[in-house]
């Protein structure tokens with residue numbers, strides 16, 4: 390399955406004085422099994438775009454193909470689309486409502502009409518995937534959890550639906566480093582096991598550079614740049630002009646280069662940066678020996 | 681969908697209506713509402729519709745925007761209409777088994793429906809053309825005299841500002857929660873009434889949680905900025921009664937007089953009109 394978005398336009402509050410064009414002819418393609426990253430300044434339209442992908446928002450014009458189904462066409466079964474495409478909203482902890490974490494995570498799967506037994510199995514799997522201990526958390530009220538635990542419970546609620554595409558809208562915003570790492574571990578695990586499409590919205594350039602295969606950069610409702618992270622993040626000046634930046638590793642190498650160090654390429658991860666600096670120091674050392 | 685509800689919304693503009701003193705606008709709106717209940721006949725309604733039409737025209741708020749507010753209470757209007765149509769006695773027009781529609785019923789249903797529509801549009805015009813802050817300033821100032829008998833005018837006004845301010849926020853919140861639950865396969869559109877009511881739980885619970893959270897945050901933010909009630913509080917914008925306010929007040933008096941005296945005026949005019957008509961007929 391793949392996702393193709395064609396000339397998508399969306400206006401909020403059409404016909405009111407508060408009208409705003411949130412998506413302006415967006416084109417986008419994500420291939421099967423790909424891990425896509427979506428970055429862009431605040432209010433650039435990222436959340437709006439992904440809410441179209443499972444039919445929660447209707448576009449003014451344009452098309453969205455999931456596999457070969459055009460989900461913007463009339464008469465498409467949206468429940469079917471929503472089963473396939475799991476969308477985790479920004480700040481999903483505000484969607485929790487059940488008496489217990491168990492019931493809340495089971496809400497989605499039960500809406501799909503599966504049996505209680507299978508639902509229980511899925512809740513167990515989902516809770517363990519996000520790193521919440523079933524015995525400890527299943528019977529607790531979701532409102533008694535900490536912010537990060539709530540976030541994890543909400544994520545479990547989405548992955549328990551076993552989507553074929555998983556879209557995460559800023560899943561790690563406001564979490565501590567350990568919880569952030571947990572969520573990235575979870576994404577890596579899902580990816581390794583299920584080979585599904587993952588789409589990640591994030592303001593953390595380092596995360597996006599590290600995990601994504603392809604990056605889309607949005608500005609004012611348009612996609613202005615796309616490609617593999619190595620290409621996108623080699624254009625530091627352009628990204629900065631769009632209110633974004635470079636991953637920390639790339640930023641550091643960039644600064645070293647500006648102060649005269651002859652470094653070859655732009656690394657995306659801290660590990661890659663370490664390698665580059667190692668090599669550079671070794672070369673420098675050799676040269677000074679030769680003198 | 682849910683964002684279509686426009687009660688308490690402000691439509692930014694620079695029109696004459698927007699600029700009027702909010703105190704006056706509140707009084708005019710009250711006068712208009714009272715006048716609607718004084719209207720007795722067809723001509724009275726024409727006067728009311730015309731007056732409202734003129735104010736809407738001057739305010740430059742698109743009519744479409746105002747009608748949108750009606751959508752939310754469409755059911756109530758229909759209900760009023762149907763109830764009045766069937767429940768009024770009089771000369772029968774059509775009979776369908778045990779129920780009959782009378783001429784009087786139809787007449788009354790039409791005017792009751794119209795009255796409701798005018799009522800809603802008239803009062804939404806107030807909020808559409810007045811910034812919430814000004815509206816509550818006006819409220820506070822109008823309630824001022826009652827402070828003497830212990831009415832907490834400032835607190836009431838502040839509560840109203842906050843309520844008005846948070847209607848759109850809560851609607852937004854509802855919209856967000858609905859979307860999130862729909863993404864989890866929740867269905868709000870099909871099923872029996874009972875089922876549908878039950879399906880609202882996934883929206884209502886998070887909504888209440890959000891409402892309390894927002895209220896708590898707001899209370900803390902206000903305290904952090906040293907808010908401590910109305911005592912000795914000054915205003916950024918003092919309300920001033922200007923010439924245009926006087927003009928509007930006079931026009932309102934004229935309107936009220938027209939509504940009250942409309943039957944007498946018509947009666948006085950009738951002979952003149954009749955003779956004019958017969959003269960005209962004679963001339964032809």
Ligand SMILES: Nc1ncnc2c1ncn2[C@@H]1O[C@H](COP(=O)(O)OP(=O)(O)OP(=O)(O)O)[C@@H](O)[C@H]1O
Pocket residue numbers: 401402409410411429430431432433434435436437438479
């Ligand atoms: N429900 C809404 N009603 C009206 N306008 C909206 C709504 N949601 C978003 N917008 C507007 O649409 C534009 C895009 O918003 P969107 O939420 O898609 O941005 P974003 O890229 O997700 O931003 P962020 O990084 O802050 O999450 C913004 O200008 C925003 O003000």
Ligand SMILES: [Mg+2]
Pocket residue numbers: 435436437479558
């Ligand atoms: Mg967003």
